[in-house]
Amino acid sequence: MQNFGVVLLRVIILYFLTLAMIRYMGRTSLWKITIFKFINYMVIAIMVSLISLGLAPNMAFGFVALGIWFLFSIALDYLSIKSKWVHDLINGKETVLIKEGKVMEENLKEVRYTGEELLRELRSKNAFNLSDVEFALMEDTGEINVLLKPERKPVTPKDLNREVAPISEPQTVILDGTVLDESLTSIGLNREWLNTQLSSAGVSLDNVFIGQVDSSGDLFIDLFDDLIQVPKPQVKELLYATISKVHSDLLSFSLETKNSKAKKMYSRNANKMKKVIDKLEPYLLR
Structure with a gap:
C-alpha cells in the first residue's frame, strides 16, 4: 500500500506539472505544430512516464532532466521569436x-x-x-x-461593390435547456425577450438543446426532439418586404393620382423610401 501511495502521489504531482508545462509551451493545435515542438512534447511525455512509474534510476535526476529539457525548449522558442535565422534553423522554412x-x-x-x-x-x-x-x-x-x-476565386460582395452588414460572434443563450443569463445580458437582452421568442416559435425551454442569437438579433434553436420543425426567423425579410411594399405603393399612387401636388408628394416620398431601402438592404438581406 505504501508503494501504491507513493506512485499515486507521484502521478498526481507529475500530472499537474506536465499540464502547466504544456500550457506554458503554447496552445498550438497538435496538427499545426512543427517537428521541433512535436519532438519536445514526445520527449517530455516519455520522461514523465518513466518518472511516474519509477523506472528512472534516480528520481531527482529525472526531475532535473525534465526541467532542463523544458527550459531548453522555452529558450529556443524565445530565440526563434527574436531571430528569423534561429526560427528557420529549428523549424525550417516555407x-x-x-x-x-x-x-x-x-x-x-x-x-x-x-x-x-x-x-x-x-x-x-x-x-x-x-x-x-x-x-x-x-x-x-x-x-x-x-x-x-x-x-x-469565389465572388465576394467587395467584387460586386456591394455593402454588407458587419457580423459579430453569435452568443449562446440556451445550453442543454438552461438559460445563460450572462450571454443574454452581454447583448442587451433578457429572459422576457427570450420567452417571447420561444413562445412565438411554439417550443418550450426544456426541449431546447442549443439556442444562439446572431448579430442581427435572430434566435436559432436546436431541439432535443429532431422531429419537431422550428420555423426560421424571418423578421428581417418581413421588414424588408413591408418597406418595399410601401415604396411600390407610393410609386403607384403617384402614377394614379391626377392632382399635381399629390403626385409630387408621392414621388418625393417614394424617393425617400428608396434611399431608406438602399441603406437597410445590406442589413436586412444578407
Whole structure:
C-alpha cells in the first residue's frame, strides 16, 4: 500500500506539472505544430512516464532532466521569436510548391512529395483542377496553403461593390435547456425577450438543446426532439418586404393620382423610401 501511495502521489504531482508545462509551451493545435515542438512534447511525455512509474534510476535526476529539457525548449522558442535565422534553423522554412501556375518539381523533391500527394493536398483545399492554382506553399508545419487564380476565386460582395452588414460572434443563450443569463445580458437582452421568442416559435425551454442569437438579433434553436420543425426567423425579410411594399405603393399612387401636388408628394416620398431601402438592404438581406 505504501508503494501504491507513493506512485499515486507521484502521478498526481507529475500530472499537474506536465499540464502547466504544456500550457506554458503554447496552445498550438497538435496538427499545426512543427517537428521541433512535436519532438519536445514526445520527449517530455516519455520522461514523465518513466518518472511516474519509477523506472528512472534516480528520481531527482529525472526531475532535473525534465526541467532542463523544458527550459531548453522555452529558450529556443524565445530565440526563434527574436531571430528569423534561429526560427528557420529549428523549424525550417516555407517551401513554394506551385508558382505562377507551374509546379516546382525540385521543391517537391526537397520536401519528399510526389505528384499524387500534391494533388491530394490540393483537393483537400477544394482545388480539384491544377490549372486553377496560382500559388501553393508548404508551411513549416507541413500544411499546404493554396492561392487560386483571380478568375477562379469565389465572388465576394467587395467584387460586386456591394455593402454588407458587419457580423459579430453569435452568443449562446440556451445550453442543454438552461438559460445563460450572462450571454443574454452581454447583448442587451433578457429572459422576457427570450420567452417571447420561444413562445412565438411554439417550443418550450426544456426541449431546447442549443439556442444562439446572431448579430442581427435572430434566435436559432436546436431541439432535443429532431422531429419537431422550428420555423426560421424571418423578421428581417418581413421588414424588408413591408418597406418595399410601401415604396411600390407610393410609386403607384403617384402614377394614379391626377392632382399635381399629390403626385409630387408621392414621388418625393417614394424617393425617400428608396434611399431608406438602399441603406437597410445590406442589413436586412444578407
